[in-house]
Amino acid sequence: MTCLVDQFRPEVGESVVNVLERLGVNVEFPEGQTCCGQPAFNSGFRNEARDVARHFLDVFDATEGPIIVPSGSCGAMVRNFYAEMFEDDPAERERARRVGERIYEFTEFLEDVLGEDEPYLNLGAKLEDTATYHQCCHLERELGVDHQPQELLRQVEGLQMLPMTRPEVCCGFGGTFAVKFSDVSTAMLDEKLDNAAATGASTIVAGDTGCIMHMAGGLRRRGSRQQVRHIAEILDEASGAQA
Amino acid sequence: MLPKTERFKQGARETIADPVIQESMEAVYNGFHNNRQSAGAATEGWDDQRDRGRAIKEHTIANLDYYLEMLTDKVDANGGNVFFADDSAAATEYILSLARTRDVKTVIKSKSMVSEEMSLAHEMEAIGIEAVETDLGEYIIQLAGEAPYHIIAPAIHKSQDQVAEMFAETTGTDPGQTPEELTTTARGMLRETFQRADMSVTGVNFAVAESGSIVLVTNEGNGRMCTSIPRVHVAVMGMEKIVPSMQDLAMMLRILIRSATGQRISSYVTMVNGPRRDEEEDGPEEFHLVIVDNGRMRLLADPKLREALYCLRCGACLNACPVYRKVGGHSYGWVYPGPIGAVVSPVLSGLKQGKDLPFASSLCGACREACPVKIDIPNMLLHLRQQIVEGPSEVRSVGWMERLGWRAWRFGNMKSGRFRTGGKMANLMGRPFAQGGMFRRLPPPLSGWTRSRDLPLTASSPFRDRFNKRRTRSEG
Numbered sequence: 001m002t003c004l005v006d007q008f009r010p011e012v013g014e015s016v017v018n019v020l021e022r023l024g025v026n027v028e029f030p031e032g033q034t035c036c037g038q039p040a041f042n043s044g045f046r047n048e049a050r051d052v053a054r055h056f057l058d059v060f061d062a063t064e065g066p067i068i069v070p071s072g073s074c075g076a077m078v079r080n081f082y083a084e085m086f087e088d089d090p091a092e093r094e095r096a097r098r099v100g101e102r103i104y105e106f107t108e109f110l111e112d113v114l115g116e117d118e119p120y121l122n123l124g125a126k127l128e129d130t131a132t133y134h135q136c137c138h139l140e141r142e143l144g145v146d147h148q149p150q151e152l153l154r155q156v157e158g159l160q161m162l163p164m165t166r167p168e169v170c171c172g173f174g175g176t177f178a179v180k181f182s183d184v185s186t187a188m189l190d191e192k193l194d195n196a197a198a199t200g201a202s203t204i205v206a207g208d209t210g211c212i213m214h215m216a217g218g219l220r221r222r223g224s225r226q227q228v229r230h231i232a233e234i235l236d237e238a239s240g241a242q243a
Numbered sequence: 244m245l246p247k248t249e250r251f252k253q254g255a256r257e258t259i260a261d262p263v264i265q266e267s268m269e270a271v272y273n274g275f276h277n278n279r280q281s282a283g284a285a286t287e288g289w290d291d292q293r294d295r296g297r298a299i300k301e302h303t304i305a306n307l308d309y310y311l312e313m314l315t316d317k318v319d320a321n322g323g324n325v326f327f328a329d330d331s332a333a334a335t336e337y338i339l340s341l342a343r344t345r346d347v348k349t350v351i352k353s354k355s356m357v358s359e360e361m362s363l364a365h366e367m368e369a370i371g372i373e374a375v376e377t378d379l380g381e382y383i384i385q386l387a388g389e390a391p392y393h394i395i396a397p398a399i400h401k402s403q404d405q406v407a408e409m410f411a412e413t414t415g416t417d418p419g420q421t422p423e424e425l426t427t428t429a430r431g432m433l434r435e436t437f438q439r440a441d442m443s444v445t446g447v448n449f450a451v452a453e454s455g456s457i458v459l460v461t462n463e464g465n466g467r468m469c470t471s472i473p474r475v476h477v478a479v480m481g482m483e484k485i486v487p488s489m490q491d492l493a494m495m496l497r498i499l500i501r502s503a504t505g506q507r508i509s510s511y512v513t514m515v516n517g518p519r520r521d522e523e524e525d526g527p528e529e530f531h532l533v534i535v536d537n538g539r540m541r542l543l544a545d546p547k548l549r550e551a552l553y554c555l556r557c558g559a560c561l562n563a564c565p566v567y568r569k570v571g572g573h574s575y576g577w578v579y580p581g582p583i584g585a586v587v588s589p590v591l592s593g594l595k596q597g598k599d600l601p602f603a604s605s606l607c608g609a610c611r612e613a614c615p616v617k618i619d620i621p622n623m624l625l626h627l628r629q630q631i632v633e634g635p636s637e638v639r640s641v642g643w644m645e646r647l648g649w650r651a652w653r654f655g656n657m658k659s660g661r662f663r664t665g666g667k668m669a670n671l672m673g674r675p676f677a678q679g680g681m682f683r684r685l686p687p688p689l690s691g692w693t694r695s696r697d698l699p700l701t702a703s704s705p706f707r708d709r710f711n712k713r714r715t716r717s718e719g
Contacts, residue, residue, distance in 0.1 A: 003656075006706040007666045008699050013706035017713070029710045034656040040649050042606060044628030044641070048653040055657055084622070141608035166272075170565045174605025181252070181603055182691035187259045187569040188605070189695065217696030220681060 002071045003035040004209040012209060015236035016070050016106055019123070022239055023114055032059040038077040041085060042175050050085055057082075057095050060102075066113065067099070070106040070232050071208050072139025078103050080142055105139060106232055107207065111148035125156040125238030132164045132201040134192070134215070134228075136208040140168060149207055149231050156238045162199040166191075173214035189218045197226060204228040244362045244390060247576040248588055248597030254574030255603075264400045268568045271399060276562040278505025279613065286501060296498045297616040299491045300553035307543065310452040310485050311534065317455025321517030323530035330537045331361040337533060338363065338444065338477055342372055345475050345529075347441040353459065353469045354378040355446025356556055357479045357535050359391060359578040360591075363444060374444075375436045377465035379429055386413055392572035393580065394558040395503050400571060433465070443469035443527075447480035448556075449495060450532070453488045457532065459513040460500060467513045476527040478515070482534050483552040495555065502615040503557040538591035547626040551586050553616045560610035560620060566603060575600060582610035582620045589627065594638040601627035659707070666701045673700045 005013045017027050036056050041049035056078070060067055069075050082096035104113060110123075133153060139145045153161055172178065172188025193215065196204045206212050206228060215228045258264055283289045303310055315325045328334035334357075342350065350367055352358065352374060364385065367374035376385040383398040384391060386409050391397030398406070403422055411418035416428050445466060449458040457478045459466035470476055486492050500509050519526030542548045561567045561581030572580035576597070577588040585604060589597030601624045610620040632641050655665045676682060681697040684690070692698050 001706050001710075003662070007701045010702045010704065010706035010709055014709060014713075017710065029707065031707065031711075032659045034659055034662040037656075040652060042625065042628070043645075043649065044602075044625075044630075044632030045646075045649040046629050046633060048649045051653055052656045081625075084625075137605070137607035137609075141612055168609070170605050170607035170609065172565070172605060174607070177602070177605045178696075179688055179691035181255070182694050183252070183256045183259055184566055184569055184603065185605070186695040188565050191565075191569075213699060214696065217681070217692070217698055220697040221683075221695060 001029060001033065002069060002074045002209060004213065005070060008213055009209050009230065012070055012212075012230040012232055015230065015232040016068070018236045019110075019232060019239060020068070023110075023123075025114075028063065030059050030063055036074045036077045037085075038074060038081070039175055041077065041081060046085060053082060053085060053096075054092065057092070057099055060099050061095055065102070066104050066109060067102045068104050068106055068109050070230060071210075072105055072136050072143050072145060073208050073210060075103050075105040075108075076138045076142035105143055105145050105148075105207070107148040107152055108143070108145045110235075111151060122155065123152070123235060123239045125235060126158050127156050127234065127238035128158040129203060130160045130162055130199075130201040131203040131205045131234065132162045132196055132199040133167060134164065134171065134196070134204055134206040134211065135168045136206050136211045137170050139207045145207075149205075152231065152235060153205060156234065159234070159238065160201075162201045164199050164201075165195045167195075171211050171214055173210045175210065178214060185214075189214060193218050193222065193224070197224065202226065203234070205231050205234055207231050244359055244578055246588065246592035246596060248592060248600055250576050251570075251574050251597075251599040251603055254576065255570035258571040258574055259569055263402050263405070264571055265569075267400050267402060268571065271393070271396075271562045271568055275396070275504065275558065276613070279502055279559055279562065280505075282501040282505040282507065286497075289501075292494065292498055293615055293617055295494055297553065299486060299494060300616050301550075303485055303487060303491075304483060304543070304549060304552050307482065307485070310487055311482065313452040313487075314450055314455060314485055314532075317452065318517065318530075318532050319455075321455045321530075322520070323455070323517040323532055325532045325534065328533055328535045328537070331357075331535065334479065334533050334535045334537070335361045335363060335366050338479075338531075339366060339370060341475065341477065341531065342367065342442055343370075345442065347372060347475065349373040349375070349436065349440045350442045350444060351436060351440040351469050351473065352376050352381070352443070353445040353461065353466045354381055354397070355444065355479050356391070356394060356578055357446060357481050357537075358444060360535070360537055361479075363479075375433070375440075377433055377437070377463075377469060378461070379426065379463060382429055382433070383409070386410075390573060390578065393561055394556050396558070400573075437468050437472055440473045442475040442477065443473045444477045444479060445469050447478050447484050447532075448499065449492055450480055450485045451487075451489055451492050452485055454516065456489075456514045456516050458492060458496075459515070460496070460503075460509045460511070461513070462504070462506075462510045464511050467511055470513055470515050470527070471525045474527055475529045475531070476515070476518070477531045477533060479533045479535060482536055482539050483554070498615040499555045499557050502555070502559040502613070541590055542587070548586065548590060548623055550618050551583065551590070551623060553618055554583050554587070555615060557615060559613040559615060560618075563609040563613035565607065565609065566605065570603070582624075583618070586620060586623045586627065594627065594630065595640050598631050598640050601631065663705065663707060666705050667703075669701045670703050 037049040037052040079100045086093040171192040172185040178185040364374040376382045380398040392400040447457045448460045518530040567581040575584045585600040606621045677700045685693045
């Protein structure tokens with residue numbers, strides 16, 4: 001589970017577990033886990049990031065089976081950037097590769113692993129709502145996970161997906177970027193929220209908690225009635241309604 | 244051009260507050276960006292072509308000394324002169340002394356980013372030589388006394404009204420002129436300058452090593468006028484602008500032009516093979532090729548940054564970049580704006596001064612996706628960030644507060660117990676200040692966030708606690 005979900009949006013984690021369990025997956029949560037190290041890595045503090053990444057590898061290398069993370073950003077960190085970070089440490093790099101191979105982003109796991117033999121995974125989900133999908137940057141461009149979430153949303157009966165202008169453009173989160181370059185980040189967020197508002201959808205759906213916190217914080221400040229939710233929450237509510 | 248890369252934040256703030264520029268910048272996405280995407284989609288094997296383009300650049304940069312020597316020999320054999328300039332001062336000095344010894348009064352310039360590094364037009368004016376930009380966009384910003392805003396569209400930030408007003412002030416034309424009329428006005432003025440110019444300075448889009456040809460890509464035909472009318476032609480290139488063969492050139496032109504404007508081919512592609520030969524009617528008496536290093540060796544020497552030298556200067560990363568579209572070109576403080584500028588400008592002009600630039604990105608990856616040769620700009624930004632934090636003392640520049648902060652972060656993340664306690668403490672301490680579980684105002688550094696967004700309080704019951712409760716329940 002990502003540190004942001006654990007600390008700021010635990011409901012997302014619960015939804016992930018609900019959906020997976022409904023699909024017959026036995027879910028474990030290794031207690032020792034904290035953060036994957038991305039915030040420090042992205043800020044240039046690689047020594048600190050490496051220590052925390054080692055801790056991550058200690059915890060997860062001791063487990064078996066697929067590791068499911070409801071975030072494109074954290075998934076990309078382990079799968080793509082650990083190799084870069086441990087380039088001078090072959091042993092750690094090998095461990096990172098081994099753990100990285102077991103990492104799946106949540107919707108990627110649903111579609112590509114659980115739904116491997118079917119054209120799509122049928123959750124039998126139902127939800128009367130209107131929503132618009134924001135393509136989170138790291139999910140889209142680091143992991144290349146794009147059709148999976150959109151396919152899953154399309155399968156939810158009653159959920160009307162309304163296309164947004166420039167869905168692939170960054171919301172301006174970028175971790176510490178949002179704090180250090182507040183003006184720029186805010187201008188990017190405004191463009192995103194204007195485009196989302198123009199769809200008239202009641203909900204913005206996204207796949208990364210960082211982006212979700214960013215957009216949610218902006219929506220609340222605007223006094224908007226639109227909400228932003230993680231795709232796991234939508235799928236949970238929609239498939240739970242059925243059960 | 245003197246770098247002002249330290250002004251990024253201030254420049255960004257001013258640009259974001261400027262509605263005229265914000266409106267103009269929409270064209271960057273709706274025009275260039277969308278056109279590039281359509282052009283890519285309409286080209287069979289587009290992605291493979293990008294890979295091939297990248298492979299050509301990889302090979303060339305890895306063997307740069309070999310191809311530079313080949314190019315030099317060929318240009319010599321074609322009757323031209325090659326000058327290697329270590330920095331912009333040396334390049335400027337060479338060109339100015341050429342102008343002086345050839346008794347040059349008027350110089351026409353076609354678009355060249357390297358000559359912007361040198362502030363060449365200013366340097367010429369300073370010694371009394373008339374220097375006129377002939378690319379319409381460059382002409383406009385020369386009138387305005389500004390630096391280019393975009394690599395291929397230097398005056399993109401100017402509205403039609405602003406240009407009309409400027410023309411009216413300098414030439415006495417009607418301030419209500421339409422873009423067509425303005426172009427005709429500029430054309431008339433430029434035509435007269437073309438005819439009396441003694442010397443031209445052009446850029447170089449590609450230099451072909453096997454033939455010693457230099458290639459210019461333009462849409463206005465000014466490049467061709469510059470290379471055929473004046474008696475002296477000086478072409479200026481960064482040392483990375485080289486391709487081995489004509490066959491490679493064909494591939495690079497395909498991806499450059501589609502990525503820059505979305506065209507399949509530009510209106511003009513001009514090739515120059517040295518000065519006029521005896522049997523020829525047009526062309527200069529002298530041809531000089533100035534090859535400029537100006538910090539590029541530093542990029543070449545660093546394996547993490549080397550791929551910045553693959554850049555074709557198409558501007559696709561600027562058009563795709565959500566940060567560039569908000570902060571504009573001038574905020575980057577030097578010649579090269581946008582994502583590639585955030586890498587190149589600090590390295591070429593001083594990392595300590597430009598330390599904000601590598602951090603001014605959300606690492607969204609749109610630049611890498613747009614780049615015709617797939618330059619991994621986010622990864623280079625991460626590398627520069629690491630250099631600024633952990634690198635040698637002459638580039639290192641991060642405050643002790645931030646260092647301390649990350650050390651604390653590390654401590655909190657090394658044991659899950661500490662992590663959990665940290666979250667709980669933040670919840671307890673924050674609770675009296677939060678409204679409905681959200682903060683509206685927080686002290687620095689978090690004030691950067693709460694200026695425009697609410698920040699949630701950490702959960703009183705984190706996921707780990709909820710998961711454990713759930714397990715106990717199901718087991719119990």
